[in-house]
Amino acid sequence: MKLINKTVVFDLDGTLIDTLPDIHEALKSTAQKFGLKNLPTEHLRKLLSHGSRKLIESQFDFSEKKFSEKEIKSASKHFINYYKKNISTYSKLFPGIIDCLDWLKNESAKITICTNKYEKLAKQLTRDLEIDSYFSVITGSDTFKYRKPDPLHLKKTIKLAKGKLNNSIMVGDSITDFQTAKNAGIPIIIVGWGYSDIPAKTIGGDSFIEEGKELAKTIKSILI
The missing domain is CATH 3.40.50.1000 (HAD superfamily/HAD-like)
Structure with missing residues (x-):
């Protein structure tokens, strides 16, 4: 003692x-819903310590797609909801x-x-x-x-x-x-x-x- x-x-x-595998799956779902490109795993790995909003913004940037605050909030909500339901599938x-x-x-x-x-x-x-x-x-x-x-x-x-x-x-x-x-x-x-x-x-x-x-x-x- x-x-x-x-x-x-x-x-x-x-x-x-x-936790990277499950976060990546949530981002893939977000990409599909919002017409974005999937972030490569190694790109994602360097972003994970910066929070979910940064992940979503980076996904829009990687897709070379302009975004509004409303779109970021909507995509973030989808990401969190998907992740919450699948948080420990692969982690x-x-x-x-x-x-x-x-x-x-x-x-x-x-x-x-x-x-x-x-x-x-x-x-x-x-x-x-x-x-x-x-x-x-x-x-x-x-x-x-x-x-x-x-x-x-x-x-x-x-x-x-x-x-x-x-x-x-x-x-x-x-x-x-x-x-x-x-x-x-x-x-x-x-x-x-x-x-x-x-x-x-x-x-x-x-x-x-x-x-x-x-x-x-x-x-x-x-x-x-």
Whole structure:
């Protein structure tokens, strides 16, 4: 129980769960309905950390199609509705994640999620993949009036878990996560298997890992 007073805050998409396949399917459905081109997988991978609106705008741009605010809202609504109904069809945990969560739970750490996914969708996804019981708090882009990289999103998540900043760490895959942790004044581990739009190793952070099996020992080395 060495981590009883420690808080570990995870990003969700690209850090804990490989959500790209289901998001891609939702975008394909949106493309078909609105006469757009499908975003290539590698193009999509670099956009996932920026939220659903950015995905839709990029899909219109990629299709070289001008769009109005009304069209963006309509396409976004279709995308979210489709995704909500098919959120866990192909999504799965990255290798090594469940072992890390088990270790953190056994060490009595406070385990939380701070994501720019809508809170309801984040909770639905963790339930579907049967990992929701690990997390004491899950906050999303609509939980507060602010979202990552605003440090208040992270700080409030830690506060809801009854944790303290000086006993917390974040784990993420993007420059957004790095900026959030840096602005909040807590250490961050950057993972190399996610959806960063720049090489993950160049983001910075207190540690960089390439495999999930490294996660538990890296958290331990920073928090203990």
